Amino acid sequence: MSVRCEIAVTPSQINDAATVRHKFVRKAGIDGRDLDSLKIIKRSLDSRKQPIYRLQIEGFLKGEEPVQVESISDSFQRVDQAEPVHIIGAGPAGYFAALQCLQLGLKPIVFDRGKDVRARRRDLKAIQQEGVVDTHSNYCFGEGGAGTYSDGKLYTRSKKRGSVLKVLQLLVEHGASEDILIDAHPHIGTNKLPKVISAIRQSILDFGGEVHFDKWVTDFEVSEDRINRLIFADGQVSTVHEVILATGHSARDVFALLHRKKIHIEPKDFAIGVRIEHPQSHIDRLQYRQSPREEGLPAASYRLACELDGRGVFSFCMCPGGMIVPASTSPGEIVVNGMSPSRRDSPYANSGMVMSISLEDLQKEGYSGTFAGVKFQQDIEQAMYLASEQSLRAPAQRLLDFVEGKRSIDLPNSSYIPGLFNVRVDDILPDFLSRHLKKGLRVLGRKMPGYLTNDAVVVGVESRTSSPIRIPRDPTLLQHPEVSNLYPCGEGAGYAGGIISAAIDGQRVVQSIFEKVQR
Ligand SMILES: Cc1cc2nc3c(=O)[nH]c(=O)nc-3n(C[C@H](O)[C@H](O)[C@H](O)COP(=O)(O)OP(=O)(O)OC[C@H]3O[C@@H](n4cnc5c(N)ncnc54)[C@H](O)[C@@H]3O)c2cc1C
Missing domain, CATH: 3.50.50.60 (FAD/NAD(P)-binding domain)
Structure with a gap:
């Protein structure tokens, strides 16, 4: 019978097979000479205190073999006819x-x-x-x-x-x-x-x-x-x-x-907002309390959410070590989103920060009918394009300036290749959206002290998070x-x-x- 247990290892030990084996043997209370092989079943990073990896491991004793997972592709059938x-x-x-x-x-x-x-x-x-x-x-x-x-x-x-x-x-x-x-x-x-x-x-x-x-x-x-x-x-x-x-x-x-x-x-509810980009080293410092981060630790990420007046403000599609990309599907509009390479090794950390939009909100803003949400998205995307002098440079404002409703004197470097355009993003967004996002960001800034900084930049607009239909x-x-x-x-x-x-x-x-x- 195989033996299962969970061990904790430091980031520098994560790829050290001998240490993992040694810890497993001690925790499982078995004689190391009886152990044939190990299989990691689950790997998670716990960074609430000093970052550690928790590994759920199955150990196979001499004479035992891990059960081979059946290939799904082996069940594919010829379908020509x-x-x-x-x-x-x-x-x-x-x-x-x-x-x-x-x-x-x-x-x-x-x-x-x-x-x-x-x-x-x-x-x-x-x-x-x-x-x-x-x-x-x-x-x-x-x-x-x-x-x-x-x-x-x-x-x-x-x-x-x-x-x-x-x-x-x-x-x-x-x-x-x-x-x-x-x-x-x-x-x-x-x-x-x-x-x-x-x-x-x-x-x-x-x-x-x-x-x-x-x-x-x-x-x-x-x-x-x-x-x-x-x-x-x-x-x-x-x-x-x-x-x-x-x-x-x-x-x-x-x-x-x-x-x-x-x-x-x-029509259905959906979410809309902005993308926020920090230096990755800043997020590492906040999440791991260390920068540069030690070997074996991935670029740190975060997940933030709060509810205000019955409406959510939340981070969306966080991309550690990633870049902001232009996700427009037509000329004359600006839409941003984020992506990262497998190594997550860019010097930037970006995330959508969006809020939910209900049909009632749309009605109050003068949008009605089946395409109310689509039209609302489109109007904001086009307003962003016009604000950046009809280019794909994305409207941008430093994060604290956005929250305080101030024009930024200048902008930090960014991963967004078409470039940023210094403008009051909070002024381009519809007033209710802008006000609620700012309020939400203040709350989230208290949940993650140090998050609200002018080293970060707000980029508009994150409008394609979900379908309005x-x-x-x-x-x-x-x-x-x-x-x-x-x-x-x-x-x-x-x-x-x-x-x-x-x-x-x-x-x-x-x-x-x-x-x-x-x-
Ligand atoms: C930059 C970016 C980063 C993202 N990152 C993540 C992530 O890390 N993790 C995650 O879970 N999700 C991510 N998402 C969201 C995720 O990509 C979508 O949730 C997912 O792709 C939806 O899948 P889908 O097949 O329903 O639709 P889609 O992926 O949108 O595919 C629809 C397809 O239909 C085709 N099509 C549209 N109209 C027609 C037509 N009239 N005729 C023929 N073909 C048509 C399109 O060309 C497209 O290929 C990201 C999205 C973007 C834009």
């Missing part, structure tokens, strides 16, 4: 839906408006260096979806441990490091994600599925209660059976198309209540928030299609 499932969107929801099809013996046919992950990189360079935004190939659109050029943080609030593990296992089988299976806060890194995405595409193709790029769905042919054909911008038409719509939160044209076709969609679906069958072969899926439809939950939603929707096909 199988029942087709049309998937619009090659983001995490669409691609994990496609992998689930391979497991269940359905043929995935994926369409994406953007380019393959490698070609997409050139368009990102054009945004960063020339300020040119391609409306089909950018930080949100293209193979891998919005999650590709991201931090690749893989934690989720989903309580379905089995489903989360399945997604992580599939990522490992497609080239991600096995560390993601044991880390309490796993992440892949923007430099490693494209290889994983390409490997997923290769699996889809190898087993007889299809993936098509530059395929922008601009219309549907609907009759009775079904979508019969998809119509693409290049004039091509595709006859379809079951359709998974996984187009993400930035595909505003898809929301408009559904509305035009009288397919019901509804929900595409309704039956809670059991997961199909649209009015269109029986339409399966709204992932973040854009309002059923996910992040890479893992979008992937799980893709798998769930395919399971439901499978059961329907079986019936």
Whole structure:
């Protein structure tokens, strides 16, 4: 019988196999000569006091072997002649839906408006260096979806441990490091994600599925209660059976198309705010009480949240050792987001700092109807662009100046490549949003003393944290209540928030299609 126990090691001991073994033997109370091998099951960093790693370890005695985890990809079936499932969107929801099809013996046919992950990189360079935004190939659109050029943080609030593990296992089988299976806060890194995405595409193709790029769905042919054909911008038409719509939160044209076709969609609450960037050394000092941080410690991160007058203000998508990126999907708007490389070794730490926006807020601001939230987002994104003299330089203000409502004399250095534009960000944001964010930041500054500093900069605007629209679906069958072969899926439809939950939603929707096909 194997032996399990938890040990604590210092950061400098984390890669020292002899020390880990020695501590395990002592804690487990076994004779070291009987121990054959160790397997780390969970690794978490506890930095409440002096930072230490907690390791949950399983030890195997002589003659015992760790049980091999079964490969999920081994269960993929050839699907050339199988029942087709049309998937619009090659983001995490669409691609994990496609992998689930391979497991269940359905043929995935994926369409994406953007380019393959490698070609997409050139368009990102054009945004960063020339300020040119391609409306089909950018930080949100293209193979891998919005999650590709991201931090690749893989934690989720989903309580379905089995489903989360399945997604992580599939990522490992497609080239991600096995560390993601044991880390309490796993992440892949923007430099490693494209290889994983390409490997997923290769699996889809190898087993007889299809993936098509530059395929922008601009219309549907609907009759009775079904979508019969998809119509693409290049004039091509595709006859379809079951359709998974996984187009993400930035595909505003898809929301408009559904509305035009009288397919019901509804407005929902979402969140909006700014991105805040500190020097990484500052966050290390606050979190670890040391800077430079000792060997074995990763760039420190934080998670902050408070509730004020019944409304949340919270940090979002924190990227330690990362950079702020321009995530606009159209010219004439500024949207920012964050990403980090796998080593998280940039000198900056950035995070979204957002607040929830309700339909009631929108109404008070004069926005109504289905597209109230979309219009509100758009107005702020365009106001940011105008404020920065119609460039992709992002409006920015030092953090304390933002909280105190003062123009900054100058700005600190930043990771944001198009550059920052010194302006009162608090003045560009709608007044209620600005006031509430400032109030929230004061509270959060007390929770994390030292957080509010003029060494940090506030950058506008973090507007694409979640979808302002929900595409309704039956809670059991997961199909649209009015269109029986339409399966709204992932973040854009309002059923996910992040890479893992979008992937799980893709798998769930395919399971439901499978059961329907079986019936
Ligand atoms: C810079 C950045 C960093 C992020 N960092 C993280 C992170 O570290 N961890 C995390 O969990 N989440 C992160 N996110 C959020 C995460 O990326 C999303 O939650 C996730 O990608 C949503 O998956 P999805 O498949 O539902 O939609 P998306 O990823 O948005 O994919 C939608 C796809 O549909 C395609 N599409 C849209 N319209 C059409 C059309 N009409 N026809 C054909 N194709 C179309 C798009 O090209 C796109 O590829 C980040 C997002 C960004 C922008």
